[in-house]
Amino acid sequence: DGGITQSPKYLFRKEGQNVTLSCEQNLNHDAMYWYRQDPGQGLRLIYYSQIVNDFQKGDIAEGYSVSREKKESFPLTVTSAQKNPTAFYLCASSNPNEKLFFGSGTQLSVL
Amino acid sequence: EDKVVQSPLSLVVHEGDTVTLNCSYEVTNFRSLLWYKQEKKAPTFLFMLTSSGIEKKSGRLSSILDKKELFSILNITATQTGDSAVYLCVAESSARQLTFGSGTQLTVLP
Numbered sequence: 001d002g003g004i005t006q007s008p009k010y011l012f013r014k015e016g017q018n019v020t021l022s023c024e025q026n027l028n029h030d031a032m033y034w035y036r037q038d039p040g041q042g043l044r045l046i047y048y049s050q051i052v053n054d055f056q057k058g059d060i061a062e063g064y065s066v067s068r069e070k071k072e073s074f075p076l077t078v079t080s081a082q083k084n085p086t087a088f089y090l091c092a093s094s095n096p097n098e099k100l101f102f103g104s105g106t107q108l109s110v111l
Numbered sequence: 112e113d114k115v116v117q118s119p120l121s122l123v124v125h126e127g128d129t130v131t132l133n134c135s136y137e138v139t140n141f142r143s144l145l146w147y148k149q150e151k152k153a154p155t156f157l158f159m160l161t162s163s164g165i166e167k168k169s170g171r172l173s174s175i176l177d178k179k180e181l182f183s184i185l186n187i188t189a190t191q192t193g194d195s196a197v198y199l200c201v202a203e204s205s206a207r208q209l210t211f212g213s214g215t216q217l218t219v220l221p
Contacts (some may be wrong), residue, residue, distance in 0.1 A: 035211075042199070090154070099145060100209070102154045103209030109214065 003027065008090050013085060014111050015079065019058035020040060021076045022105045023091035030095055034073035037039050037088040037105075046089075049074055077107060113138045115148045115202050117212035124190055125130065125220050132185040134200030142205045144176055144183050150196035157185070157198075190219045 004025045013019045025032065031050045035043040045058030049068040063082025068074055075092075078085045086109050090101040118133045121188060136144065143161045147154035158167045160176035167174050171190075176183045187194055200212040 042213045043209075044211075045209070095119075096207075099156050099159055103149075 004091060004101055004103035006089075006092055006106050007038055008106060009104070011106055011108045012111050016080045018079050019085075019108070019109070021075065021078070021091075023103060024072055025071060025074075025091075025093045025101075025103075027101060028071070028095075029093035029101070030071070031093060032068065033058075033092040033098045034058075034064075034066065034074070034076045035090045035101070037090060041092060042059060044067055046076065060065065060079055112208040113202065113204065113208070113210040115210050115212035117200050117215050119215060120213065121218070122191075123218045123220065126146075126191055128219075129186065129188045130189050130190060130217060132187075132198050132217070133182065134184070135182040136200075136202040136210070137181060138158055138202040138204050138210055140205040141178070141181075141202060142207075145201040145202045145203065146174055146183070146185050147199040147201065148196045149199055154199055158189055159184055188216075188219075191217050195219045 001065050007022045007069040009086050033048040037043050044060050046064050047055055047058050047066040049055035052068055052071050065077045089106045091103040094100045115136045138215045143159050145159050148157055158174045163176055163178040171188045174185045192197040195218050197214040197216050202210045
């Protein structure tokens, strides 16, 4: 079955630690996205990539980094510079002018 | 700044009731409006609306867009407990920028 797989489902981060959230898709989509969801708020765009080896900052990129070395994969690293990392993170993918498909998300919490 | 406002923020109904969820938007170079259902955390696609006044239906769900008044509604008739979820409204610009509403939390009681 085609889809988007995010892992882990739950992740805990210690102070000063970098953590990486995985996102893999087998839908052959060109574009991939990372969103952050906080309670009572809409999804906010962190980073997006329209093509392999290229990515752009979204609205709230500070404290995050990404890579797009393969079409299928778009990992998100939450660095120690992100002072408020506790949130639900959603990865999505799409082809141009098509709707987004979402992964099942990763809940990140700070210890 | 682009924005999408959904109302109500939460809604509790009983099975069999009909509900209407509202979404108003202000988006530069608006292209389309999308509705997603978010249950167990993964949003799933419901509708994409690009033309004003044309209702889209899928079973008990329907949606319509008013591009003059800048809003959309999502109707659910004969609600079931399985309809309980957060319903997200998303506005898309011609530059493919997405602006998400904060969602409406729908709870359907048996």
